Amino acid sequence: MSEVEELYEYEVLRNIAEPSMFVVRTQEPVIVMGSMQERTLLREDVRYEVRRRRGGGGIVLLQPDDLWVDWWIPAGDERWREDVHQSSQQVGLWWQSALANAGYITQLHDGGVEGEADARVLCFAGKGPGEIFFEDRKLVGVTQWRVREGIFLSTVLHQGDSEYLARALQESPQDLTQAIQHHSVTSIGLTDGEAMIQHLREISGPWRYRQLLLTS
16 A cells, blocks of 8 residues: 555554544645555545545545544543444534534434445545435545544534545546535535534533644
């Protein structure tokens, strides 16, 4: 597997003793690949930096105004779940509550991974446990990384669309442009992202709360 810089300092992360909530902003757009994906899936001339996360799922495009929220739940914390699906569903329920508080009635995907295998090269072209849908389109994506020290759950509600990713692939499966159509902050008309994050913090906590800026 070709070398791609990791998104986080994961070995530092897994040694954090306190349950932690991270609200992350990226200075510039960045393409993030899943842990098992090859860099060769993407064209060499993609316009953005490419990084890799630890955890499953497909490629995402993270942009400066996304609502990107991650949680580190140490083993032994009351929010730690042995079952993989339950872990994802738990954070999905937090998001669902925050969205309901803002006036949005959403659906939580409580099944397994769904969608055409070729399309799932992109995260927002498939369905996974705990992910949130609005009017039959994905709104919040969820992925997780599990180690003996705890669980790291990563979520994002995009500010805009992800259509660039369909053009960034070396080979774009048929109908991928349609499959990648998802909802976003812009499409649902969400005006107060900070209130959304505050609600997430209150209903899921207590946490060590940190705001991070991803730089190139």
